[in-house]
Amino acid sequence: MLGAKPVKALGAMSGTSLDGVDAAMIETDGERILSFGASEYLAYSDAQRAVLRAALGRWQEDDTDAALQVIQQAHAQVLSGFDGAELIGFHGQTLAHDPQGRGTHQLGDGNALAQSLDAPVVWDFRSADVALGGEGAPLAPFFHFACAKWIGAEEPLAFLNLGGVGNLTWVDPSKSKPEDEGALLAFDTGPANAPINDLVSERLGLDCDRDGKLAARGTVEEGALELFLEEAFFRKMPPKSLDRDDFSLMLDLVRELNDQDAAATMTAMAATAVMVGMEHCPSPPSRVLVTGGGRKNPVMMKMLAVGLDCPVESVETVGLDGDMLEAQAFAYLAVRVARGLPTSCPSTTRVAAAVGGGQISRPSITDD
Numbered sequence: 219m220l221g222a223k224p225v226k227a228l229g230a231m232s233g234t235s236l237d238g239v240d241a242a243m244i245e246t247d248g249e250r251i252l253s254f255g256a257s258e259y260l261a262y263s264d265a266q267r268a269v270l271r272a273a274l275g276r277w278q279e280d281d282t283d284a285a286l287q288v289i290q291q292a293h294a295q296v297l298s299g300f301d302g303a304e305l306i307g308f309h310g311q312t313l314a315h316d317p318q319g320r321g322t323h324q325l326g327d328g329n330a331l332a333q334s335l336d337a338p339v340v341w342d343f344r345s346a347d348v349a350l351g352g353e354g355a356p357l358a359p360f361f362h363f364a365c366a367k368w369i370g371a372e373e374p375l376a377f378l379n380l381g382g383v384g385n386l387t388w389v390d391p392s393k394s395k396p397e398d399e400g401a402l403l404a405f406d407t408g409p410a411n412a413p414i415n416d417l418v419s420e421r422l423g424l425d426c427d428r429d430g431k432l433a434a435r436g437t438v439e440e441g442a443l444e445l446f447l448e449e450a451f452f453r454k455m456p457p458k459s460l461d462r463d464d465f466s467l468m469l470d471l472v473r474e475l476n477d478q479d480a481a482a483t484m485t486a487m488a489a490t491a492v493m494v495g496m497e498h499c500p501s502p503p504s505r506v507l508v509t510g511g512g513r514k515n516p517v518m519m520k521m522l523a524v525g526l527d528c529p530v531e532s533v534e535t536v537g538l539d540g541d542m543l544e545a546q547a548f549a550y551l552a553v554r555v556a557r558g559l560p561t562s563c564p565s566t567t568r569v570a571a572a573v574g575g576g577q578i579s580r581p582s583i584t585d586d
Contacts, residue, residue: 222247222557223247224252225246225247225248225553225556226243226244226245226255226302226303226305227244227304227550227553228307229241229242229243229306229307229545229546229547229549229552230293230296230297230306230308231544231545232292232293232309232310233312233381234312234382234412235412235415235426236267236270236382236415237261237262237426238259238261238262239260239262239292239293240257240258240541240542240544240545241259241293241300242254242255242256242258242545242546243256243257243302244550246549246550246553248550248553249364249395250364250367250368251367251550256300257545257546259296262288262292266288266292267425269284269288273313274314275313275314275463276323277320278323282325285311286326289325290326290330293308293331294331294335297331297335298334298335303337304338305337305339305552305553305556306331306335306337306338306549307341307548308341308548309343309544310325311324312324312325313325314461315459315462317353317354317355317459321345322345322348322354324341324342326341328340328341329579331579332580332581333582338556338578338581339578340576340577341576341579342577343357343576344357345575346573346574347561347562347567347569347573351569351570352457352569352573353457353459353567353568355385355406356404356405356459356566357548357551357567357575358379358385358387358543358547359377359396359402359404360397360402360550360566361543361550361551362404362547363401363402364550365543366391367391369536371389372391372392373504374389374391374503375388375389375391375504376496376499377389377533378407378492378506378507378508378509378522379508379510379543379544380411380509380510380512380518381411381412382410382411383408383409383410384407384410384491384492384495385406386406386492386495386499388404388499389401390402390500396563397560400500401565402565403456403499403500403565403566404456404457404565404567405458405498406459406460407491407492407495408451408452408488408494408495409464409468409487409491410488410491410512411426412462413468413484414433414481414485414488415427418481429515430515430518432478433478433481433484433485433518434517436477436481436483437478437482438482439479442475442483443483446465446468446487447490447494449465451464452495456495457564457567458568468484468487471483472484485517485521488512488518489521489522490521492522493526496526503528504529505529505530505531506522506528506531507535508522508531508540509532509533509540509544510540513540519532551575552576560572560574561574561575562575
């Protein structure tokens with residue numbers, strides 16, 4: 219187990235948008251962020267993305283060998299390009315998430331990665347939380363708390379991650395630790411980029427609605443939006459989490475719309491889900507800092523700015539990297555795991571008590 223000294227940690231994230239692998243270095247003692255380091259992005263090829271998409275919804279006992287090969291090779295390729303990492307946080311690829319039922323499945327072999335990279339790897343971050351009755355997600359909130367401290371925030375604020383699924387972290391930076399009562403509230407807001415990506419992939423063969431150009435030319439179908447908001451998920455109190463495909467009905471609701479109107483309507487669904495979720499915050503946040511790919515969609519950002527009662531800004535406005543925040547989060551969480559510190563708590567995942575997830579794999583020592 220690590221002591222309290224600063225550690226140069228490398229984190230990797232492959233999200234439900236299935237775009238590629240983000241990797242980033244930070245220096246941290248597991249509580250404070252001391253500095254941010256190099257980062258790298260490796261995009262999946264169309265063929266790799268197709269393999270991963272075909273594996274979505276599969277569990278540990280299912281055949282995922284082809285997808286595992288994609289995940290292992292891509293991560294080994296991007297992570298091997300960094301120097302000086304003392305510890306690696308490896309999230310893997312979420313294929314299925316059903317915390318109240320079958321559990322959660324992040325595809326990836328941290329032990330094999332530790333051997334190939336010759337460095338200790340922390341992985342399987344979510345299982346311990348789920349085993350203790352938690353949602354297993356979102357896990358970035360403890361890092362968001364550290365980010366709020368790093369930027370010198372004094373008033374409550376919110377971090378909004380618009381990845382494949384949207385998730386919100388409300389932070390009170392006056393608290394000392396993320397597990398303190400009243401320090402955090404976190405939950406998934408609803409679908410974000412994943413269903414929009416699926417729509418444009420199915421109809422146009424594109425990987426995303428880049429810069430919101432398709433949505434910008436469309437009109438929101440209010441009837442479809444109202445039906446979307448009738449989903450029981452929105453009446454459930456947080457903390458709460460979603461699987462990537464829990465809202466697959468979104469595609470059915472826009473099936474008869476043209477491409478532009480369908481994209482505009484699905485973008486409005488994602489933004490409105492955030493607005494509904496904001497009502498759960500213990501107090502109104504002073505600002506909302508947006509991370510993830512959704513912050514690059516001007517249509518999404520405009521909808522949020524109009525619908526929320528506080529400034530909505532990209533995390534870049536406070537000196538953070540919205541492309542790498544999730545990867546940095548798993549570098550940070552890896553250090554917390556190695557130090558025996560909690561990585562989730564009742565207000566972030568509904569787990570019974572503050573718990574540290576993850577297992578550590580170390581490279582084998584061989585004699586020359």
